[in-house]
Amino acid sequence: MAGRPATTGGFEASSPLEAAQEQLRVASDYLGLDSGVRALLAQPRREVTVSVPLRHDDGHVSVFVGHRVQHNLDRGPAKGGVRFSPHVNLDEVRALAMWMTWKCALLNIPYGGAKGGVAVDPRQLSVPELERVTRRYTSELVGVIGPERDIPAPDIGTDEQTMAWMVDTISVDRGYTVPGAVTGKPISIGGSPGRSIATSLGVVQVALAALEDRGITPGQASAAVQGFGKVGRGAAILLAEAGVRVVAVSDQYGAIHNAAGLDIDAVATHVDLTGSVVDFPESDAIEGAQLLELKVDLLAPCAVEGVLSGANAHQVSAKIIVEGANGPTTPEADKILQDRGITIVPDILANAGGVVVSYFEWVQGNQAYWWTESEVETRLSRHMIGAWELVRAEARRTGRTFRETATCIAVDRVAEAHRVRGLYP
Numbered sequence: 001m002a003g004r005p006a007t008t009g010g011f012e013a014s015s016p017l018e019a020a021q022e023q024l025r026v027a028s029d030y031l032g033l034d035s036g037v038r039a040l041l042a043q044p045r046r047e048v049t050v051s052v053p054l055r056h057d058d059g060h061v062s063v064f065v066g067h068r069v070q071h072n073l074d075r076g077p078a079k080g081g082v083r084f085s086p087h088v089n090l091d092e093v094r095a096l097a098m099w100m101t102w103k104c105a106l107l108n109i110p111y112g113g114a115k116g117g118v119a120v121d122p123r124q125l126s127v128p129e130l131e132r133v134t135r136r137y138t139s140e141l142v143g144v145i146g147p148e149r150d151i152p153a154p155d156i157g158t159d160e161q162t163m164a165w166m167v168d169t170i171s172v173d174r175g176y177t178v179p180g181a182v183t184g185k186p187i188s189i190g191g192s193p194g195r196s197i198a199t200s201l202g203v204v205q206v207a208l209a210a211l212e213d214r215g216i217t218p219g220q221a222s223a224a225v226q227g228f229g230k231v232g233r234g235a236a237i238l239l240a241e242a243g244v245r246v247v248a249v250s251d252q253y254g255a256i257h258n259a260a261g262l263d264i265d266a267v268a269t270h271v272d273l274t275g276s277v278v279d280f281p282e283s284d285a286i287e288g289a290q291l292l293e294l295k296v297d298l299l300a301p302c303a304v305e306g307v308l309s310g311a312n313a314h315q316v317s318a319k320i321i322v323e324g325a326n327g328p329t330t331p332e333a334d335k336i337l338q339d340r341g342i343t344i345v346p347d348i349l350a351n352a353g354g355v356v357v358s359y360f361e362w363v364q365g366n367q368a369y370w371w372t373e374s375e376v377e378t379r380l381s382r383h384m385i386g387a388w389e390l391v392r393a394e395a396r397r398t399g400r401t402f403r404e405t406a407t408c409i410a411v412d413r414v415a416e417a418h419r420v421r422g423l424y425p
């Protein structure tokens, strides 16, 4: 490996793609990669953009734009979630696909990276409309996705039901059922036990390990969790179960705080009834931005990209940040937080539990043989803690940050796969 490269100091990414490219540049400098390999890793292998026309329930037609980006296929089929959000754009999908490549390589599961999305607000559509959008998007992609090619999973704005429609659409196209075509499916059609909580469980496993590393027991620890969706909600529940005092949670509508600790199960029930954490009794309303600056031991951003930036990194008061979301910290914030002695467990490690259990689901689906939930959890824990210990030991040895270390390990594995496969033709 080469000497220490220029840091990201002063670099403020204006998009997730710039942030991802900058992280790749730093890792490539450390690894001393040549310009050809750098160029290959910086570019997606394949991109598809499709029109997704929808006939609404009242008969009028709208046309949405969808994407699927396969960043790298050197270590196996592409793997990555599908996002339904009005903010979806091609550059965001490219960044998320690149992070998936590093995540799968870091966890040493035999996949490349991909991501997809439709620029649509799912909350504005009825369930039948959502089903039609999902099926049309899937149908436009049938030539490039599938169990040996590219395996989608849920992400922001999609869920088990979305995956059921996707697997059904692919299966109807093929003429037979293809359970390995997507992961994060309902258990009744081949989903894995433990998949729905897997990302949150992995976040909490590494969060507790990072707290322990700083000499903090769960009973002494306080936490704030941004986002109360599939990842944030489960993380808050599991942190509370582990004895951590969760003092604040938020969603896109607002944030709530209680210094004595929120009753997270009651917050979850409130969200099920009202659709938001806002107005939960026994809490004070705070600004969403304030949550990120609370004096807590653990901050878990579990919502969207770029929430920790040069604009607020100096005000962050947490000791440890565990990135449940993909790309929540810009390179400039990363540098500021690191200089301030704040530990950051990067996304490609912290939120990898979902893709690890997706891999288990794909293996089970391909073998038509199902494991118990406790088998899944034991194997997940082995993967997560193994990756955490590898990154921690390597970071101690090299003096690099956890993000630099994790990205170097991942990029090195992908570059090695590329090297031994060779360049065709």
Ligand code: NAD
Pocket: 154, 155, 156, 157, 158, 199, 226, 227, 228, 229, 230, 231, 232, 250, 251, 252, 253, 288, 302, 303, 304, 305, 324, 325, 326, 327, 351, 352, 354, 355
């Ligand atoms: P989700 O749609 O289930 O939930 C997203 C949550 O974030 C919602 O509560 C939403 O209200 C909230 N939110 C959105 N914007 C916000 C803002 N500005 N401030 C506060 N809250 C905000 O999505 P999810 O699956 O939980 O994904 C969240 C993040 O985790 C994304 O970055 C995603 O890529 C990443 N991730 C998800 C998985 C998975 O298995 N679902 C796996 C790895 C990483």
